[in-house]
Amino acid sequence: MSNFREAQNQAHPNKTNTLMLALIMILILNVSIQVWLLYTALNNALEKNTDIAFPSFIASSILFLIGFGWLYFLPSGPRVTK
Amino acid sequence: MATDKKDNHWKEDFPVYQLESTQVSRRDFAKFLCLVSGGLAVGSGYVAIKANFFPPDKIVGEHFVCKKHELPVGGTRSFVINGSTIPYILIRMENDEFRAYEQKCTHLSCAVFYKPGSGKIECPCHNGLFDAFTGEVLAGPPPRPLPRLTVVIKGEEVYVKDFKPDNDKPDPNRQSRS
Known part of the structure; x- marks a missing residue:
């Protein structure tokens, strides 16, 4: 019985590069947005503008969950047979 | 007891190739980015909780x-x-x-x-x-x-x-x- 990952590897054996690059670029983009959110939330909290802190946390968590979900689509690469 | 044959059973317990252990694969890099992302989300949560529920003490009196x-x-x-x-x-x-x-x-x-x-x-x-x-x-x-x-x-x-x-x-x- 095959799962999505195996089927994908069989159907598109030479697309792992593209997939991997896209995944990593999106993860880097997510992390960049999260850094900006944390920086803004911290700066505003120190200026006693605390209203931005929770929306920033929620946005950051959603970005993390998106990134975590992306890992499912990570190409597994060639299987090493012993 | 010394033997001439090399015992390779330990490889079954540590099935990691030397090349794999010294190089960071793109898979590992993507997973690490996800870990960093989680850390940043936790950091944002800490800032939010600290700012809203544990504000710095105010100076009372003169x-x-x-x-x-x-x-x-x-x-x-x-x-x-x-x-x-x-x-x-x-x-x-x-x-x-x-x-x-x-x-x-x-x-x-x-x-x-x-x-x-x-x-x-x-x-x-x-x-x-x-x-x-x-x-x-x-x-x-x-x-x-x-x-x-x-x-x-x-x-x-x-x-x-x-x-x-x-x-x-x-x-x-x-x-x-x-």
Whole structure:
């Protein structure tokens, strides 16, 4: 019985590069947005503008969950047979 | 018992190739990015909880600092408030007004000092300058004004209390610089 990952590897054996690059670029983009959110939330909290802190946390968590979900689509690469 | 045959059973327990253990694969890099992402989300949560549920303690009441004559014009005196470790400075300006600020620069917490006669407070670490009358940033990297205390003069004695913008001059809403 095959799962999505195996089927994908069989159907598109030479697309792992593209997939991997896209995944990593999106993860880097997510992390960049999260850094900006944390920086803004911290700066505003120190200026006693605390209203931005929770929306920033929620946005950051959603970005993390998106990134975590992306890992499912990570190409597994060639299987090493012993 | 020595044998000529090499025993390779240990490889079954550690099925990782040397090449794999020394190189970071793109899979590992993507997973690491996800870990960093989780760390940033946790950090944002910490900031949100700390800012909303555990705000910094406010200064309650008035606290005696020194007698008026103990501080010459243009002079400064550092002090701490009982029950707190935050260092403050009291400044006697050239026009005989008193000002009190937190002594930690808002950039990287270096100790700031008053430049007599200039009306400016300087941070020596990265040449940040603050207005000694208001605490506002004049130049350099500090992102926020110096936290300020209200100075109360009672006869010859100088007291400080929590700063409220209405106590002295109305303070316009500060714009975020982030």
